[in-house]
Amino acid sequence: EDKVVQSPLSLVVHEGDTVTLNCSYEVTNFRSLLWYKQEKKAPTFLFMLTSSGIEKKSGRLSSILDKKELSSILNITATQTGDSAIYLCAVVWGTSYGKLTFGQGTILTVHP
């Protein structure tokens, strides 16, 4: 069964800490992996990783795709309270129609 699994499911840290969120996948014909941040409403796009683009960075956030281990990590350094959110991983796979499966999400809480 094709699936996407995120860990941990929840994480509580203090401002200034560094966090690492994990996403592993078992799908047929992997095409790309996307990270989203969800606060109170709709998810907002962070990164897309593909076979030709396995590392992305934007400010304090960075992400790496490990094609051998079928996984990805999302790092957030010097966390701030505004980083508190649900972080979702999604994998595009299958035929060229690009079916997309989400993981359960990681709830990150950053305390002042």
Added chain:
Amino acid sequence: NAGVTQTPKFRVLKTGQSMTLLCAQDMNHEYMYWYRQDPGMGLRLIHYSVGEGTTAKGEVPDGYNVSRLKKQNFLLGLESAAPSQTSVYFCASRTGGSYNEQFFGPGTRLTVL
């Protein structure tokens, strides 16, 4: 450019009632998706469409129907609502191909009593 919009934003139904959720996008996207989000479950795909006039089942299609009569609109129908369908529903769209992000609508919070 409104992006992806959803109507309504909130709705309360009684068991057995029917309703239709409307998703509209003005980005000329080929692919459109309907998801439901429940606590601890992430986003689960209900149905999706890869073009006008086409629809396909996702992970949790039972109890839902969809139609894509126009490229810009994707409708999600509940014929006979059940309490298990209480959830937040998100619509999303993207251009064709495998390497493009999805754009999400603001969501519809549905409660079935």
